[in-house]
Amino acid sequence: MTDAARLLDGPRGPKPTRRLSRRNIILYGTLSVMALYYALPLYVMVVTSLKGMPEIRMGNIFAPPVEITFEPWVKAWSEACTGINCDGLSRGFWNSVQILVPSVILSIAVASVNGYALSKWRFPGSEVFFTILMIGVFIPYQVMIYPIVILLRELGLYGSLWGLVLVHTIFGMPLLTLLFRNYFTSVPDELFKAARVDGAGFWGIYFRIMLPMALPILVVAMILQVTGIWNDFLFGVIYTKPEIYPMTVQLNNIVNSVQGVKEYNVNMAATLLTGLVPLTIYFISGKLFVRGIAAGAVKG
């Protein structure tokens, strides 16, 4: 049984001992029904991925497995086919890791320097560029994807891993820059001035004072970027080629492929595997995840 499913049992039991009032029944009843809607897909994913195909064909999608088998997981990881390649999702996983690591590092590095420059080293026009960046958040990607293909081709990066890294850095920039700018603005100017008087320069202050202070926001930015980049589909499908497709693209190709018999258990194991990275981050980071997405929503 999953954790999520076990948590569901809480409010429905006789626990609210003091008052089993009508108000409480409605309150906890509504919440439990809603919780069921949210928890159900995760439960179905887990349960389906542990059943054999005969059991799936015969039985109920919500029933727990009679006979637990891990074969679908093994198959999804190392044997599932996309086109002629039958080396499973593991390839997509490692591709995603290879895309993820440089993208997260580069995007956070660039954005933190931006935020630092925008808050402490403003130069004529810096706010204009920042405003453009903020407006850019709202431009649909579809408007920019084709010219970027041309740009990447000119740079010799189209279809390569680094091209995608660059794209993630560009499109992660507005939000992260905002995040870092707001954070660094709250650092007292006196501290900055004192460092200047002591002879520290742009980079000296950045590495020795600002970056060490920015640890909490760095973690938030990392959570934001890891989930965002891991979950990306559109950029992966446009800017890479089949050999280096990220996990989401490969997953879609495996599950929605038209040839062959549909193996729902393998499909669900593959889906769960792809969701595992962001889910792990979500369950571990808890409040920080919430802070990250809230920071993204509340514009400064």
Add this chain to the structure above:
Amino acid sequence: MRTTDTPPALREDSSRPPNPLFRNLTAKLASLPMVLTALVVFVGCTGWTIVHSFTGSKLLPKLKWVGFDQYEKLWNTRRWLVSIENLALYGIFSLCFTLVIGFTLAALLDRKIRFEAAFRTIFLYPFALSFIVTGLVWQWILNPDLGIQSVVRSMGFTSFEFDPLYNASIVIYGLLIAGLWQGTGFVMVIMLAGLRGIDEDVWKAARVDGIPVWKTYVRVIIPMMRPVFITALVVITSGIIKVYDLVVAMTAGGPGIASEVPAKYVYDRMFSSQNLGQGFAASTMMLLAVVVVLIPWAYLEFGGKKHD
């Protein structure tokens, strides 16, 4: 108030560089990625696409002007019209339901209940998942032969029908179920933050005056949370216009063209049917839609402040 370009301590002793362009050169160089992104990508690429939407580009972008031909053709294409209709339907429903569900969940969680953290965790976890994962799970749950439909039928309701992914007239609601599952938790979090920001005295005053709880929400709390609602509105809307992955994973636009959306039209025209001009025109229309939504918001948000 804020540090000027050069702190005074330095301005006096160093001989002023001849060109102000070189003042704080390091800071400017370090901002180069931002400047390039803003100018080349956000301004340049957007402008490039708009300009090229007035050309007859097919396989390759060409500056062969055709005026508004692409737009005319676009609005005479059935698939585009279906896409727009779907987006409008999906958008309106998604907006209403997300706001209502998001607010209701937040309000319920704010009633000082037990297990709040557990409920919050359950409501929000789908937001960590990608639209691809979301679409594939719901595709499986909504599978007519083995999913919900078959389970309900096996319970004795043999004529029960619920196959949104194979029924063109209700496929959009299938997408909606999945989309709401993924996104409402996020709006709930924004709403909950807004509710927590409301002064406890407001509640006390309402209680003293004997105003029922629901009435306090409708008359007092929701009007007070206007900025939160507007933020949620903008976040949801900009998300809706971009809807793409979910459709690809769940229905691939089908059955037929019943669940096509504009973002998918753009992608298909640009990258699979080699009709760049159509793709550019369609994406420019998407941009226009965003502008139409955002300008009133920007006016309310930033224009309104001046009157205060």
